[in-house]
Amino acid sequence: MPSIKAPATKQTTTLTVAVKCRPLTEKERKRGRDIVRVKDDKEVTVLDPDLSKDYLDRVQNRTKERKYSFDYAFGPDCTNSDVYKTSISSTIAGVVQGLNATVFAYGSTGSGKTYTMAGTKGDPGLMVLSLHTIFDLIKSDTSSDEFEVTCSYLEVYNEVIYDLLEKSSGHLELREDPEQGIIVAGLRCIKVHSADKILELLNLGNSRRKTESTEANATSSRSHAVLEIIVKRKQRNKYKNQVVRGKLALVDLAGSERASETNSGGQKLRDGANINRSLLALANCINALGKQQKKGLAYVPYRNSKLTRILKDGLSGNSRTIMIATISPAGNQYHHTVNTLKYADRAKEIKTHIQKNVGTIDTHVADYQRMIDSLQIEVCRLRKELAEKESQLSVKPTEKAVDDELSWLDVLSRETSENVQERINLQKALFELEETNIRNRIELQHLDDAIAKQQVIEKDGTIVQALRERRQVILDNIRDNDEAGASYHKEIEANENHRCQLQDMIEEAISNDGNKTYLRILSQYRLLGMANTELQFQMAMRDQVIHNQREAQRNLWNLIMGLGLDQKQIMELASKQGIIIEDWTTTTPWVPSGMKQSPISGHGRSPPLCSCHGIRQSSSTSSVFQHHQDVGIRSSFEEHWGSSHTVCREEHHSSYYMLSHDHSPPAYLRMRRNSEHWVTGRPVPWFSTPEKPQVVHSKYPETRPLSSSRSGHCISASCLLENFGQQQQDAQTTDRQLLEVPPVGLSSSRSSCKEVTMHHGGETRTLFGTTKPDLSSCHILHNAAPSSRLNLSQLIPPYANAGPNVFSSSSSDFKGRPSNFV
Numbered sequence: 001m002p003s004i005k006a007p008a009t010k011q012t013t014t015l016t017v018a019v020k021c022r023p024l025t026e027k028e029r030k031r032g033r034d035i036v037r038v039k040d041d042k043e044v045t046v047l048d049p050d051l052s053k054d055y056l057d058r059v060q061n062r063t064k065e066r067k068y069s070f071d072y073a074f075g076p077d078c079t080n081s082d083v084y085k086t087s088i089s090s091t092i093a094g095v096v097q098g099l100n101a102t103v104f105a106y107g108s109t110g111s112g113k114t115y116t117m118a119g120t121k122g123d124p125g126l127m128v129l130s131l132h133t134i135f136d137l138i139k140s141d142t143s144s145d146e147f148e149v150t151c152s153y154l155e156v157y158n159e160v161i162y163d164l165l166e167k168s169s170g171h172l173e174l175r176e177d178p179e180q181g182i183i184v185a186g187l188r189c190i191k192v193h194s195a196d197k198i199l200e201l202l203n204l205g206n207s208r209r210k211t212e213s214t215e216a217n218a219t220s221s222r223s224h225a226v227l228e229i230i231v232k233r234k235q236r237n238k239y240k241n242q243v244v245r246g247k248l249a250l251v252d253l254a255g256s257e258r259a260s261e262t263n264s265g266g267q268k269l270r271d272g273a274n275i276n277r278s279l280l281a282l283a284n285c286i287n288a289l290g291k292q293q294k295k296g297l298a299y300v301p302y303r304n305s306k307l308t309r310i311l312k313d314g315l316s317g318n319s320r321t322i323m324i325a326t327i328s329p330a331g332n333q334y335h336h337t338v339n340t341l342k343y344a345d346r347a348k349e350i351k352t353h354i355q356k357n358v359g360t361i362d363t364h365v366a367d368y369q370r371m372i373d374s375l376q377i378e379v380c381r382l383r384k385e386l387a388e389k390e391s392q393l394s395v396k397p398t399e400k401a402v403d404d405e406l407s408w409l410d411v412l413s414r415e416t417s418e419n420v421q422e423r424i425n426l427q428k429a430l431f432e433l434e435e436t437n438i439r440n441r442i443e444l445q446h447l448d449d450a451i452a453k454q455q456v457i458e459k460d461g462t463i464v465q466a467l468r469e470r471r472q473v474i475l476d477n478i479r480d481n482d483e484a485g486a487s488y489h490k491e492i493e494a495n496e497n498h499r500c501q502l503q504d505m506i507e508e509a510i511s512n513d514g515n516k517t518y519l520r521i522l523s524q525y526r527l528l529g530m531a532n533t534e535l536q537f538q539m540a541m542r543d544q545v546i547h548n549q550r551e552a553q554r555n556l557w558n559l560i561m562g563l564g565l566d567q568k569q570i571m572e573l574a575s576k577q578g579i580i581i582e583d584w585t586t587t588t589p590w591v592p593s594g595m596k597q598s599p600i601s602g603h604g605r606s607p608p609l610c611s612c613h614g615i616r617q618s619s620s621t622s623s624v625f626q627h628h629q630d631v632g633i634r635s636s637f638e639e640h641w642g643s644s645h646t647v648c649r650e651e652h653h654s655s656y657y658m659l660s661h662d663h664s665p666p667a668y669l670r671m672r673r674n675s676e677h678w679v680t681g682r683p684v685p686w687f688s689t690p691e692k693p694q695v696v697h698s699k700y701p702e703t704r705p706l707s708s709s710r711s712g713h714c715i716s717a718s719c720l721l722e723n724f725g726q727q728q729q730d731a732q733t734t735d736r737q738l739l740e741v742p743p744v745g746l747s748s749s750r751s752s753c754k755e756v757t758m759h760h761g762g763e764t765r766t767l768f769g770t771t772k773p774d775l776s777s778c779h780i781l782h783n784a785a786p787s788s789r790l791n792l793s794q795l796i797p798p799y800a801n802a803g804p805n806v807f808s809s810s811s812s813d814f815k816g817r818p819s820n821f822v
């Protein structure tokens with residue numbers, strides 16, 4: 001066995017990053033367009049997926065197009081063999097010479113990682129091609145050296161390591177070996193003599209790998225797989241008894257995903273959370289390593305996951321490493337694609353130090369002498385370098401001071417943006433974890449109910465036992481996730497402390513009369529960066545709110561139609577309210593089952609019921625539309641119509657995250673107290689959501705402000721409905737009488753979360769929601785300053801096909817918010 005490492009010289013090299021874009025699938029081709037362009041085999045451009053963004057681009061100069069440049073870039077027409085020949089084959093050849101190499105595929109779920117690494121019969125993947133190269137090189141070697149090739153194949157599933165070459169492998173543990181670094185204790189290493197044998201083992205291992213069918217990918221890998229090939233070469237000629245040992249690690253990562261996209265639940269969801277957790281750990285290591293290259297030592301959190309510990313050598317140690325970032329060209333994958341490219345871009349900074357792994361079977365005095373000689377040479381070289389550096393430092397003190405200051409400021413500025421990025425990552429991970437636990441707790445509740453019921457009816461108790469076991473699994477998962485969440489909280493606190501330190505440093509430097517202008521700009525930049533992130537978040541939230549608003553509006557129309565009013569009546573009422581109804585044509589209204597069609601619908605001239613219709617108010621009036629999120633209302637109309645009708649729908653904001661303001665508690669503290677509840681509803685400080693409905697201006701001074709009697713949450717638009725009802729009762733009602741009718745208010749009490757109360761004139765009806773409402777409320781103001789009218793179908797993705805609906809806003813109602821936002 002080799003015992004002593006020879007003093008081989010280290011060569012520093014940067015990580016090679018290749019991007020591979022897969023072709024659109026048939027389904028994707030039907031649904032949308034290809035948004036990725038590859039130029040000159042190096043440059044990747046991701047186009048803005050929203051074709052109807054022209055208006056925003058004009059007004060705010062906001063485009064989501066992104067451009068990146070990499071060592072290699074491969075378009076959808078490239079095969080695995082193209083990728084291999086161009087970017088990998090030379091590295092693989094080094095393995096036979098005693099060098100280490102790591103190739104890993106990184107990308108979101110369904111982006112083509114497994115396809116790239118394993119491939120198909122017609123287009124063999126990088127694993128297959130690499131193995132063929134190794135054996136071809138061994139075969140064609142003309143020296144008398146002796147080769148030995150061994151292979152192991154493991155997977156990391158839910159933070160547990162399994163041996164894929166064992167039929168029923170137990171859990172394996174990682175160990176630190178002083179000579180070999182991280183090793184997996186007990187992992188089977190099989191001696192192989194041909195590429196075909198390894199491929200056989202690879203297929204066997206793949207068949208044991210955990211895969212699932214998810215919404216995003218029919219055969220989604222749920223684990224990270226690492227194939228390791230070790231080539232030992234016993235030299236027989238010049239360096240007799242010397243052994244070189246090359247190691248090739250080929251890694252197929254599980255795909256990062258959003259639970260909402262993969263439509264997964266139960267175990268799949270928990271897998272997803274674990275996958276995301278380890279990928280986040282990998283991303284954090286990439287971040288830290290990138291940082292390290294720029295400004296010296298930085299803590300690299302390898303220990304945060306098994307995956308990063310296994311990949312440690314490949315990321316920073318003795319390995320020539322290639323990252324294949326796989327991306328999908330589909331428009332709906334824009335965020336994943338940009339995210340993958342962002343990390344790939346950062347990975348370009350990572351440096352590794354390669355060195356031949358040389359050992360001797362039998363080390364002689366002469367060998368020791370050689371080692372001492374080369375060490376002495378190395379010491380001399382380093383001394384010389386040090387002396388040069390010192391003389392440079394002492395030459396021009398003034399110049400040096402300016403340089404030092406500038407480079408210090410550079411570091412500060414970099415650290416600031418990295419701190420922001422880290423915060424985003426952590427909060428995102430935390431939210432996903434919390435969401436998983438919310439689902440876990442719901443399942444737990446269902447299990448408790450089921451156990452209670454089953455205990456009464458079941459005699460032998462087998463089902464109850466199974467349910468209890470399941471319950472225990474869920475409890476374990478909750479505990480694990482809570483623990484992981486606690487550690488994220490700690491990391492976020494550390495991040496927050498670091499942020500404060502950075503701010504203090506900037507402020508101190510300003511007060512110490514440093515490079516004031518630069519520092520002020522830096523400080524401004526930091527604050528603006530924060531504000532910008534916050535605005536983006538707000539906008540994303542508003543997109544969602546508008547979407548919900550439209551649903552609420554559509555449902556209001558359904559209610560109106562349910563009253564059996566004809567077009568004329570509706571028009572009259574609307575004009576009395578100062579509301580202009582646009583586009584009566586095109587769509588047949590939704591008619592609840594068991595109800596007669598409205599007379600107007602029979603003529604194909606229906607009121608606007610679907611989302612492609614809208615209301616706008618005449619220029620002199622304004623109104624507040626406010627709705628409760630996640631309030632499923634089983635209204636009194638339901639009895640009448642025989643159909644449950646939900647006014648607003650559930651919102652998920654878990655994928656959004658934000659940064660805290662200066663001197664405020666961390667954002668996560670303000671958003672959620674624990675994994676189950678929003679503490680203060682929507683985070684008010686960021687949305688500036690008014691606590692009470694806005695004052696309603698009207699051309700009629702007698703009109704009462706729209707408010708609800710209980711909590712101040714109301715759908716004031718429903719006064720329209722009220723008025724319709726009123727008109728049915730009394731056709732003689734005057735304008736003024738109509739307006740004096742108390743508006744319908746829709747309120748909900750915070751204490752009784754499933755209850756929604758409707759105030760109708762003097763009468764109050766309590767309705768019950770089908771789901772627990774999230775009482776956070778959002779407001780949208782619709783004014784009709786014609787110049788600020790926006791066509792939503794041009795602006796916001798969910799409305800891209802919404803038709804000619806017009807919402808309008810007055811920018812004055814949005815002080816301190818993006819003025820273009822409806």
Ligand SMILES: Nc1ncnc2c1ncn2[C@@H]1O[C@H](COP(=O)(O)OP(=O)(O)OP(=O)(O)O)[C@@H](O)[C@H]1O
Nearest residue numbers: 022023109110111112113114115217220221254255
């Ligand atoms: N270059 C390509 N050419 C043709 N089809 C491809 C290509 N890359 C990927 N695909 C197809 O895209 C789908 C998803 O690919 P794959 O399973 O490799 O994704 P993945 O990134 O490994 O996903 P996950 O992380 O969920 O395991 C598969 O149906 C695969 O055949």
